[in-house]
Every structure is written in structure tokens, then in C-alpha cells.
Amino acid sequence: xxxxxxxxxxxxxxxxxxxxxxxxxxxxxxxxxxxxxxxxxxxxxxxxxxxxxxxxxxxxxxxxxxxxxxxxxxxxxxxxxxxxxxxxxxxxxxxxxxxxxxxxxxxxxxxxxxxxxxxxxxxxxxxxxxxxxxxxxxxxxxxxxxx
Amino acid sequence: xxxxxxxxxxxxxxxxxxxxxxxxxxxxxxxxxxxxxxxxxxxxxxxxxxxxxxxxxxxxxxxxxxxxxxxxxxxxxxxxxxxxxxxxxxxxxxxxxxxxxxxxxxxxxxxxxxxxxxxxxxxxxxxxxxxxxxxxxxxxxxxxxxx
DNA sequence: GAAAGTTGATATTTATAAATACTAACAATT
DNA sequence: AATTGTTAGTATTTATAAATATCAACTTTC
Numbered sequence: 376x377x378x379x380x381x382x383x384x385x386x387x388x389x390x391x392x393x394x395x396x397x398x399x400x401x402x403x404x405x406x407x408x409x410x411x412x413x414x415x416x417x418x419x420x421x422x423x424x425x426x427x428x429x430x431x432x433x434x435x436x437x438x439x440x441x442x443x444x445x446x447x448x449x450x451x452x453x454x455x456x457x458x459x460x461x462x463x464x465x466x467x468x469x470x471x472x473x474x475x476x477x478x479x480x481x482x483x484x485x486x487x488x489x490x491x492x493x494x495x496x497x498x499x500x501x502x503x504x505x506x507x508x509x510x511x512x513x514x515x516x517x518x519x520x521x522x
Numbered sequence: 523x524x525x526x527x528x529x530x531x532x533x534x535x536x537x538x539x540x541x542x543x544x545x546x547x548x549x550x551x552x553x554x555x556x557x558x559x560x561x562x563x564x565x566x567x568x569x570x571x572x573x574x575x576x577x578x579x580x581x582x583x584x585x586x587x588x589x590x591x592x593x594x595x596x597x598x599x600x601x602x603x604x605x606x607x608x609x610x611x612x613x614x615x616x617x618x619x620x621x622x623x624x625x626x627x628x629x630x631x632x633x634x635x636x637x638x639x640x641x642x643x644x645x646x647x648x649x650x651x652x653x654x655x656x657x658x659x660x661x662x663x664x665x666x667x668x669x
Numbered sequence: 670g671a672a673a674g675t676t677g678a679t680a681t682t683t684a685t686a687a688a689t690a691c692t693a694a695c696a697a698t699t
Numbered sequence: 700a701a702t703t704g705t706t707a708g709t710a711t712t713t714a715t716a717a718a719t720a721t722c723a724a725c726t727t728t729c
Contacts, residue, residue: 389697391704403688405707420696422705443627444716446686449596456603456661461668479661480590514603514626520668521608536727538674550718552677567726569675591686593716 386416386424393425397433404433410447411485412436412454413508414499432508439510454482457513459503461520465492533563533571540572544580551580557594558632559583559601560655561646579655601629604660606650608667612639 394401407413408423413432415423439445445453460469460476469491470476475483484498498504507513541548554560555570560579562570586592592600602625607617616638617623622630631645645651654660 389704390706400689401705402690406688420705422696440687443595443599444593445596445599446591446593446716448590448686449592449599452590452592452596453600453603456600456664458664458668460665476665479658510599510603510626517603517605517664517667518607518623520664521605536674537676547719548675549720553718567675569726587717593686595716 383428384426386426388425390423393430396430407433407436410451411482412447412450414484435509451481452479453510453513455479457503457507458516458520459483462503463492530575531573533573535572537570540577543577554580554583557598558629559594559597561631563646582656598628599626600660602626604650604654605663605667606630609650610639
């Protein structure tokens with residue numbers, strides 16, 4: 376049980392292997408990252424490392440771009456609509472000063488969050504980042520908070 | 523007061539005038555319409571007619587496409603995330619059979635809604651369609667239902 | 670009833686997002 | 700210490716979304 380999760384989330388693939396698994400170029404992977412679509416693990420040496428969960432996430436992003444024809448800016452905007460404040464349960468005060476809560480163009484995990492509950496969080500480990508990478512999951516979350 | 527609203531919503535411009543006001547071609551307007559991004563008024567003769575509010579809505583769509591670089595499919599997906607069920611207050615039963623509630627690729631106003639509270643609604647007149655054409659308003663709505 | 674405008678539909682062009690190809694410096698692996 | 704892979708850049712190519720052009724039938728307007 377736990378073992379499965381560990382192997383899902385353990386960063387084991389270097390970027391070249393990830394690129395092969397996804398059938399895209401190394402550079403495309405870095406472009407997605409630069410755009411804030413995902414966050415790879417980084418080793419002390421600054422080299423990226425990808426888990427199986429990372430690969431699945433990126434497959435989902437690819438599908439949005441190539442099948443659903445949603446542009447990267449479109450995906451970022453959709454991510455920006457995730458009601459993260461409900462997931463991390465931040466305070467009213469935090470929300471007031473949160474760039475992500477008050478914006479609608481970039482995912483929350485692309486911002487720094489000085490002086491909020493998210494300040495010292497590792498977004499790569501956050502439920503907001505991990506649980507809502509797919510469109511239907513975003514909508515499910517919106518549904519769940521509205522009942 | 524009311525007068526202002528009437529003049530805002532009264533369909534008075536033929537498509538050629540709308541195109542000139544927006545500085546785009548007639549065909550582009552029809553393309554946006556075919557994609558379900560907006561719904562113009564139609565006269566008995568089947569000819570389209572645009573209000574000032576329609577023009578403003580389309581300016582917003584243009585900005586999303588040209589400045590924010592969100593593709594039309596991206597815009598449709600964002601519209602599909604509007605929690606319309608909260609606005610029209612449809613029943614659980616309605617939701618179960620609603621293609622829009624259960625999908626996440628097209629705005630609710632592009633579906634027929636047989637056997638639901640929306641069945642006989644004119645979407646062009648609906649708050650869902652009118653109040654949430656802009657991204658920040660969609661996010662505001664998501665915020666408001668989550669408190 | 671003639672002129673101007675609109676309809677839908679298809680074919681074509683244009684603009685640009687997405688992806689690739691370079692580079693030289695640095696890191697890892699053997 | 701030599702080979703292989705990674706890094707962050709910029710420059711270029713490719714794929715395709717967005718916009719335009721053209722058409723003949725129909726509608727409105729004066």
C-alpha cells in the first residue's frame with residue numbers, strides 16, 4: 376500500500392528518461408516547467424528528477440494541449456481557478472494578501488506566498504498541486520465546495 | 523436607471539455594425555458564435571442583432587484570445603467550470619441528467635437541457651450567461667459559493 | 670424591384686503557440 | 700580523465716488556431 380505510493384511519488388527518472396517515456400523532447404519538458412504547469416523534484420546538484428506521478432501529470436497536460444487544444448495560458452488560467460483556499464484552509468487575512476487568491480492567470484504554486492500559511496509549504500507536496508491537475512477534478516472540487 | 527439597462531441589452535446593431543465596432547470581420551463573429559462563446563439575439567427572419575452588452579462581452583472574449591492567449595477551447599473549458607447549478611438552483615435530479623453539470627469542455631448554454639429547470643430558459647437571458655463572461659467573475663463566483 | 674446586407678458553408682491565408690535545434694558551461698558516471 | 704547527460708539560454712522550425720476570402724441563396728431597405 377504505502378510502498379505503491381512511494382514508488383509512485385519517488386523521483387527516479389532523469390529528464391532524458393522522462394522525455395523518452397512521454398515521447399517529447401527534453402526542452403519541451405523544461406518549457407512546461409518554466410510555464411509553471413508542473414514542478415519536478417530537484418536534486419542538490421540542481422538536476423531534475425521525475426516520479427511516475429510526475430509522468431502521469433504531464434501526460435494529462437499533453438492531452439489538454441494536443442487533444443483538447445487548450446493553450447498553455449488556458450491551462451494556467453484553469454489552474455488559477457482551483458479553490459486552493461478551501462484546500463489549505465488559509466485565513467481571511469492570508470487570502471487578502473495572497474496573489475493567487477486575488478488573481479486569475481497563474482496557478483497558486485507559481486507564486487511565492489510571503490506571510491501566509493503557504494509560505495513554508497513545498498507546493499510539490501501540496502494537495503492543491505497533487506489532487507487537481509485534471510480538469511474534471513477541478514470541476515469536482517468546485518462541485519464539492521458548493522453543497 | 524432601467525432605461526440604461528434596456529439600452530445596454532436592446533439588440534440594435536446588425537452584424538456588420540457589430541463587426542465594425544469590434545474591428546473584426548463578420549465571419550469571425552460567426553465563428554465565435556458557432557463555438558458557443560456567445561449567443562446573439564436573432565430576429566424572426568433569422569438575422570442576428572447585437573446589443574451594447576453583446577459588444578462588451580465579445581471585447582472580453584477578444585482580450586482573452588489576443589492578449590491573454592487563451593485558445594477558444596480554453597475559454598470554453600473555463601466557461602464549463604462556472605457553477606451554474608448554484609445560480610439556477612437546479613435539483614439533484616436535474617444535475618444527474620445534466621450534460622453540462624457532468625462535463626467540462628463546453629459552456630452550459632451550448633447544451634440543450636431536456637427535462638430540467640433549464641429546459642425552457644432562454645440562455646441569452648440567464649444570469650449564468652450574463653454575469654460570468656469574464657474570468658475574474660468566474661473566480662469571484664467560485665469564491666462566493668465556498669464561504 | 671434594385672441595391673445593400675445577411676445567411677451558411679467551404680476553401681484559403683495568416684499569425685503565432687508549441688516544439689525543436691543549437692550553444693557553452695557544469696555535473697554524473699565509468 | 701573521458702564519456703555521457705544536464706543546465707539555462709537564444710534562435711529557428713513546424714503545426715495549427717484564428718482570421719479572412721469567396722460563394723450563391725435569401726432578406727431587408729428605400
